[in-house]
Amino acid sequence: MNKELTKAFHQSKHEPSPHFTEDIWFEIIKRERNKVKYKLWGFASVGLTSLIGLIPAIKILSNDLAQSGFYDYSSLIFSDGISMLSYWKEYILSLAESLPIVSITLTLSLFFVLLLSLKFVIKQIINNDSLITQEKLA
């Protein structure tokens, strides 16, 4: 009975139209491209925002470095290098103490976000290109 029923059920199969696979594939590629496009714009916006944010952040960092005396301390190595080498521990400590941590963190964070966004933007561009190629091949 099992074999006969299996045979009967196989005979009554409904078949899809021959182009149905292509239709679904195109729909998926279309949706994938839309997804890639949204991601591209998203990462590009984040990258641009971080780039714009970097300008005042660098200015703030530069001012903070000047105000904290970091420039003065660091210039000592060129003007009085030998003394600085003999008191290198104290010198390094003074340099470290003069570092404006907040503005450095802010600038580096923005720079990191910018690099990360650039990486993802490039990835999305590559993905988009490969989808276009697949669309053409199909």
Add this chain to the structure above:
Amino acid sequence: MLFNETDEEIILLYKNGNQEAFKMLINRYISPIYNFTSHLTNKNDAKDITQEIFIKVWKNIRRFDSEKASFKTWIFTIAKNTVTDFSRKRKNILFSEIEKGFEENIDSFSENIKDENLLPDEALQKLQNSEVLNQALEKLRLEYKEVLMLHYQEELTFEEIGKILNKSSNTVKSHHRRALLELKKILS
């Protein structure tokens, strides 16, 4: 082209960036999925539902775990859920009523008949005509139809069907018996 690879190997290729591998999966499953959905709904809606199923598969394929279930079981589970959602939206079927009716119709006598003897030769002969079979299937309840389709067309075991339908294999076996009895009733 990927012809000899298993479903799991094709999925791995897709996960590793080979987009074309997904097309191979569509090619492999388009006929059984379309057939399943068109029998459970109708030919007009089957196209949209099949497309929806493959889009769901594409969206969730990275979450597929071959250790939990085979790809075939997984895709048919998605298909079954999509058909259920579609039917609910269309309000074609009141599922709770079906379940209730099903429980009330328990025929203890039928449980004692051997599976092999559920359909007489005459009924089996009639079913060899695909038009007769399709008409009979249309008259069957959704859960009976699902079990018959998956067991005889997709040649899945009762255990695999149980995973797809989220029911125990005993319940599936019971549905199978009742489906055959109902089929017999329709054909006579």
